[in-house]
Amino acid sequence: MMNWDDLRYFLALVDSTTLTGAARRLQVEHTTVARRIDALEKALQLRLFDRLVRGWQLTAEGHELLSQAREVEERWFSFERKALNMGKLEGVVRISAPPALSAFLLAPQLKTLSQALPDIELELFAESHHVSLGKREADIALRMVRPQTAGLVIKPLAAIQYGVYSSKAYLKNREEAKWEFAAYEKNSATPHHQWLENYINGRKLILRSNDQLVLSQFAASGMGVTVLPHYLRHSHRSLLQVEQEVDLVARKLWLVMHEDVRRSPRVRAVADSLIDLFAGKAMSDMLTWY
Structure with a gap:
């Protein structure tokens, strides 16, 4: 031949x-x-x-x-x-992440990443469902649950911390025993959902929702009390954390890529930048209570 x-x-x-x-x-x-x-x-x-x-x-x-x-x-x-x-650091990289996290935690911090990788076009998709990385529905996924699928590269990215939130107007002159709550959907297995169910302890529940932004609006508008990730405290000026409940629970955030896709220099560069971003002080301040 x-x-x-x-x-x-x-x-x-x-x-x-x-x-x-x-x-x-x-x-x-x-x-x-x-x-x-x-x-x-x-x-x-x-x-x-x-x-x-x-x-x-x-x-x-x-x-x-x-x-x-x-x-x-x-x-x-x-x-x-x-x-x-x-092989150059140019082209499109698609990131999939939960909606509230995309809007209030990730998107405001992407300026630094974009400046570091000016020839890469980012696509940030706010998705509540888990996309298929094997079918190239996304290059990088940020997930609150560690995947069990084979062939994935998985790295712990951050600890998402939660607190009890309401508005100053609602809490003023109101006894804790008379607080009213908004909770997540029934039978949820996530730690902060379960914690809230126990914390309500027979007090009045007036709303359930599967959307954290709905719950944050509920608390900010003075309707009652709920549990939110700390990064959502900036979503409304009127949100106030109940101080005695600092750091009630934390959940890991995972960065996930397919084994084959991570060999792409542009995907690897974005993943490394995200890791650096979450390790930085600005992101740390967003994730924790102060």
């Missing part, structure tokens, strides 16, 4: 006309050029060059194949350029 790499030697010898010139161009020994041309002729069962004293000259058969060899060369260079471009 023909070795496709032998075409490089064929074209180098055509352009240089001498073994020495072709060897210099390819940075090999002249004997290597001669050996590769002999191998190509043997594979094709054609004589491509006449070995003359004044140099190697193409035969008629060699002339017939020259244009096709040029086309193969150009296609190879095109393939190589595309591969190199794919």
Whole structure:
């Protein structure tokens, strides 16, 4: 079978006309050029060059194949350029994350990431369901539950801390025993949901919702008390944390990628930037109570 790499030697010898010139161009020994041309002729069962004293000259058969060899060369260079471009820090990287976290924690902090990677276009999709990384529905996912699927790269990113929140107007002159609550959907297995169910302890429940933004609006508008992640305290000016309940529970946030996708330089660069972002002071201040 023909070795496709032998075409490089064929074209180098055509352009240089001498073994020495072709060897210099390819940075090999002249004997290597001669050996590769002999191998190509043997594979094709054609004589491509006449070995003359004044140099190697193409035969008629060699002339017939020259244009096709040029086309193969150009296609190879095109393939190589595309591969190199794919290896550059440019292109689209899609991130999937929970809605409230996307809007109030991640999006406000992306300026730093965008400035560090100016040629990368970010797509941030706020999704409550878990997308399929295997089907390339996202390049990177931020998840509150550690995935169990094989073939994924999983890294703990941060600890999301929660507190009990209401409004100053609601809490003023109101006994704790008479607080009214908004809770999450029934039978939820998440730690802060279960904690809240126990914390209500027979007090009045007036709303359930599966949306943290709905619950934050409930508390901010003076309707009652609920549990929220600390980063949502900035979503409404009137939100006030009940101080005695600081750090009641924390949940891990995971960064997840598919094993194959993480080899992409642009995806790897965004993932590393997200890791650095969550390790920084600005993000730490958002995640904890103060």
